Amino acid sequence: MEDRIYDITALLSSLLAVIIxxxxxxxxxxxxxxxxxxxxxxxxxxxxxxxxxxxxxxxLHDSLGPLLSTVKLNMTSIEVTDPRDKQxxxxxxxxxxxxxxxxxxISYDLLPNTLERRGLIEAITEFTNHIGDNHIxxxxxxxxxxxxxxxxxxxxxxxxxxxxxxxxxxxxxxTKLEIGFSQDxxxxxxxxxxxxxxxxxxxxxxxxxxxxxxxxxxxxxIMHGSVSIHSVPGEGxxxxxxxxxx
Amino acid sequence: xxxxxxxxxxxxxxxxMILGLIRMHRIRASYQPFLLLLLLALTSEVVSExxxxxxxxxxxxxxxxxxxxxxxxxxxxxxxGFLKKRPRLMIFLAIIYCVVxxxxxxxxxxxxxxxxxxxxxxxxxxxxxxxxNEINSLIAAFGGNLFRNAKFLICIGLIIMGVYSVITEGxxxxxxxxxxxxxxxxxxxxxxxxxxxxxxAIAVWFIPVRDDYYFSKRFKA
Numbered sequence: 001m002e003d004r005i006y007d008i009t010a011l012l013s014s015l016l017a018v019i020i021x022x023x024x025x026x027x028x029x030x031x032x033x034x035x036x037x038x039x040x041x042x043x044x045x046x047x048x049x050x051x052x053x054x055x056x057x058x059x060l061h062d063s064l065g066p067l068l069s070t071v072k073l074n075m076t077s078i079e080v081t082d083p084r085d086k087q088x089x090x091x092x093x094x095x096x097x098x099x100x101x102x103x104x105x106i107s108y109d110l111l112p113n114t115l116e117r118r119g120l121i122e123a124i125t126e127f128t129n130h131i132g133d134n135h136i137x138x139x140x141x142x143x144x145x146x147x148x149x150x151x152x153x154x155x156x157x158x159x160x161x162x163x164x165x166x167x168x169x170x171x172x173x174x175t176k177l178e179i180g181f182s183q184d185x186x187x188x189x190x191x192x193x194x195x196x197x198x199x200x201x202x203x204x205x206x207x208x209x210x211x212x213x214x215x216x217x218x219x220x221x222i223m224h225g226s227v228s229i230h231s232v233p234g235e236g237x238x239x240x241x242x243x244x245x246x
Numbered sequence: 247x248x249x250x251x252x253x254x255x256x257x258x259x260x261x262x263m264i265l266g267l268i269r270m271h272r273i274r275a276s277y278q279p280f281l282l283l284l285l286l287a288l289t290s291e292v293v294s295e296x297x298x299x300x301x302x303x304x305x306x307x308x309x310x311x312x313x314x315x316x317x318x319x320x321x322x323x324x325x326x327g328f329l330k331k332r333p334r335l336m337i338f339l340a341i342i343y344c345v346v347x348x349x350x351x352x353x354x355x356x357x358x359x360x361x362x363x364x365x366x367x368x369x370x371x372x373x374x375x376x377x378x379n380e381i382n383s384l385i386a387a388f389g390g391n392l393f394r395n396a397k398f399l400i401c402i403g404l405i406i407m408g409v410y411s412v413i414t415e416g417x418x419x420x421x422x423x424x425x426x427x428x429x430x431x432x433x434x435x436x437x438x439x440x441x442x443x444x445x446x447a448i449a450v451w452f453i454p455v456r457d458d459y460y461f462s463k464r465f466k467a
Contacts, residue, residue, distance in 0.1 A: 006426065027385075031385050144466075189461060189465075238458070
């Protein structure tokens with residue numbers, strides 16, 4: 001009798017185990033499909049946003065820029081004798097220069113040309129020079145080995161680094177920031193290190209109302225990469241970014 | 247099944263322990279409590295073996311081990327983040343563990359003469375629930391192959407052991423005279439324990455390397 005109880009218990013337990021395993025497997029499969037769809041949707045949204053930015057930046061830089069330069073050239077070629085007219089033309093020329101400068105800045109903020117033309121490292125170096133806070137924050141960008149360009153990912157990496165630099169400038173009170181790149185056949189590694197005051201990462205993630213850290217994580221997720229932040233109050237902050245290749 | 251086979255199977259804990267010792271300095275700090283858990287299990291097996299040979303009983307070792315194991319598992323979930331975000335739950339569980347253990351072992355006097363079945367059932371159930379919760383959070387956050395994820399494998403191991411512990415302790419309460427059914431369940435437990443130890447060994451192999459260690463190799467910092 002005991003043998004029979006044991007056999008039936010074992011059989012029923014096995015059946016129950018099979019049902020539970022199938023149930024959990026099914027939940028995992030459908031949940032992961034849902035997560036994949038969500039990721040694809042976010043990727044499409046960000047891609048269309050970047051494309052729109054690119055289109056506006058190109059229009060501003062390639063169409064409006066030359067047009068305004070031509071207007072200025074035509075204006076300066078007008079020959080006038082009245083000193084008041086000369087003054088007005090000079091003033092207008094100055095305004096046009098200011099418009100061209102502002103327009104270039106807007107175009108750069110939307111999408112730096114250097115990223116496409118000369119690659120990620122150059123674009124980041126140019127960006128750090130562009131922010132014009134060299135006397136506050138000394139930035140050193142370096143690559144341990146050659147970095148293969150990937151237009152699909154470079155824009156996301158650029159935005160993530162941009163966000164880190166903004167955060168460092170705004171909150172870290174750092175004087176030095178090092179941005180290092182290293183690539184092997186499997187992945188691209190980026191190590192960002194500042195000598196600022198550091199912060200409590202968990203607390204910042206919970207209390208953060210801004211989109212900075214979230215947008216950084218979303219962009220890393222799109223690239224199937226990971227970002228890990230290590231910060232100790234008083235000892236600076238390290239950002240470890242891993243992006244798989246291929 | 248002979249005692250030798252059971253003993254050999256229970257000592258399979260040595261495999262994840264050896265792997266853990268090899269990788270100890272490279273793995274992330276949040277996995278250190280898991281290595282402590284493995285060390286505790288191995289120590290308990292050795293002490294139990296010696297104790298059985300000397301006093302014919304391993305009750306004291308087993309009862310003390312269950313308390314330490316329960317606390318280390320709680321600490322593991324604390325370092326993984328779930329209990330860190332809920333410190334009150336952590337304190338509540340720790341207090342409940344201590345009270346139930348003390349009641350069974352000290353008040354009821356089972357420390358040297360029996361096994362604290364209710365305490366084992368309690369902490370096994372809590373461990374299973376915490377593991378299920380951790381797996382759910384992993385499914386949403388982790389995009390890679392789950393069977394290559396150390397946290398997932400550890401949680402699967404904890405769930406298997408937890409569920410089986412509840413079953414065996416339940417049978418101990420129903421049938422304390424150690425009938426054939428109970429003995430068979432205990433025999434099967436030895437195999438399940440060995441299987442979980444192999445799962446733990448795979449988990450230790452897949453424990454992620456510390457970021458600073460991994461990056462310093464590539465950046466030569």
